[in-house]
Amino acid sequence: MEKRIYLDYAATTPLAEEVNRAVYAFGQKDTGNPSSPHRFGQQAKILLEDARDVVAAGLNCKPGEIIFTSGGTESNNAAITGTLNAVDSIGKHIILSALEHPSVLETAAYLERIGFEISLIQPDANGLITPVQVGKSIRPDTVLASIMYVNNETGIVHDSAGIAEICHKNNIIVHCDAVQAFGKIPLDTAKLNADLLSVSAHKVYGPKGIGALIIKKGTPFSGIHFGGGQEANRRPGTENLAGVIGFAEAVKLLEQSKKDMAYAGNLQRLFESAIKQEIPSAVIIGEQMKRTSFISAIAFPGIHNENMLLNLDLAGIAVSVGSACSSGSIKQSHVLKAMALPDEIINSTIRFSYGRYTKPKELDETVNTIKQIIKRLA
Structure with missing residues (x-):
């Protein structure tokens, strides 16, 4: 061989075998669209919300704070552009690090083209982004900081809670790309205190094509897609229920x-x-x-x-x-x-x-x- x-x-x-079995078992059921009012649709809705409860418990957040997405890239895109859509009248300055995933850096490049200003923090000699560095980049018109928790290339862990603290003292919204942190280091959204947080199922033995964006209650957010009222009007489109169920099963395994x-x-x-x-x-x-x-x-x-x-x-x-x-x-x-x-x-x-x-x-x-x-x- x-x-x-x-x-x-x-x-x-x-893909974890337990996840594979859960997704296969779902595929054998007769379920409808979770948005449909009939019995088939309502059965699907129950499965969707039960899975949301499981993911919320795994992240220590409220179920209503979770938007299911297609993965980390969409979550990062939505977190940044959705927030700025809601607060661009307040300011147009954003803080990022030079270490971010392309889904963040390319979003920032687009935002620069339409009038936003980006402060790109360079890491220190050890590859670290510190709260002090973030604090020095804050301006009166800063509205958002997006700094990853764990770097996807080096594995270096940043002080995301400390970064959130200094930003919140200055009334700045904080997004944390936690895609490489989820399941790899202890991840408690309540302790981390980011306003928005991105995760992806396929980094934790779950299916590809499904992720989540956690939006803390009260965080300004205006959806970047248009259509139906799914995901509390924040992410339209019929939910990927098979993916969501697989995601929830993967989160159960994170015990x-x-x-x-x-x-x-x-x-x-x-x-x-x-x-x-x-x-x-x-x-x-x-x-x-x-x-x-x-x-x-x-x-x-x-x-x-x-x-x-x-x-x-x-x-x-x-x-x-x-x-x-x-x-x-x-x-x-x-x-x-x-x-x-x-x-x-x-x-x-x-x-x-x-x-x-x-x-x-x-x-x-x-x-x-x-x-x-x-x-x-x-």
Whole structure:
């Protein structure tokens, strides 16, 4: 059998078997449109709201604060543009970090074209965005700050609660992209205190194409789509009920997230220790920083990351690099560039990400394969 080792959990997690069964079971039922008044529709509505209750409990928020979306990108787009639609008469200044996901940065680029001003905070030398940095960027016309919780390339964890605190002292709305935090570090929306928060099911062993935007009660928001009155008039369109049910099942499984975190922490320690021992020239990005245990960004100076990725793929090992454009060619990571790392490090960094189904022996095989690739390409 061909060797296949999947170390790209940060891109998407495998679908949990329990989730697969729940979605399949739903598909065997005769249900209607949740917006329809007849019995079939009302049965679907009950399933929708029961699932919403489960997701809300998992995030420690109120069910009415949840909008189901198509995933993290839509949640981020909606959080930013929906908020600004509601408050643009108050101010047109937004604070972001240079580390954000493209779904945030590209939204900001569009907003600049229509008259908004963006302050793009550069990380400190450790790749961190601090509350102090955010505070220094605040202006009288600042209306929104959007800073991610966990970086998707390095795994570095930011002080999102501290950022929210300093913003709220200045009456600024806070959005937190928590897509890579959900299920990877303890996530309590009440303690985090962001006004808007984005999550995605396929990062927690759920289906692709379903996510959520949590909008704290009282937060100004004007929907960016037009149509029916679904999701409390904030996101029109017939709900993806199969996806929602799968999402809820994945959230139920997060009851074992502490076990997952401990397991991933052990995997990370084993993997990074082996890399340092077997490949002394390797550089672990953010090694001394607070990181999620599920991501290791590692540079192999002298070996271009595209060559490493392709050779690992040929060996049956799936990993990733910073960013890829639509053609599939690899470009420099905007995250590592923002951290002001030298090109030699940026161009040789690979992201390894693991999770619930990763086996320690797979990491041993990966280290050995990397050694062979370096020996062959150096």
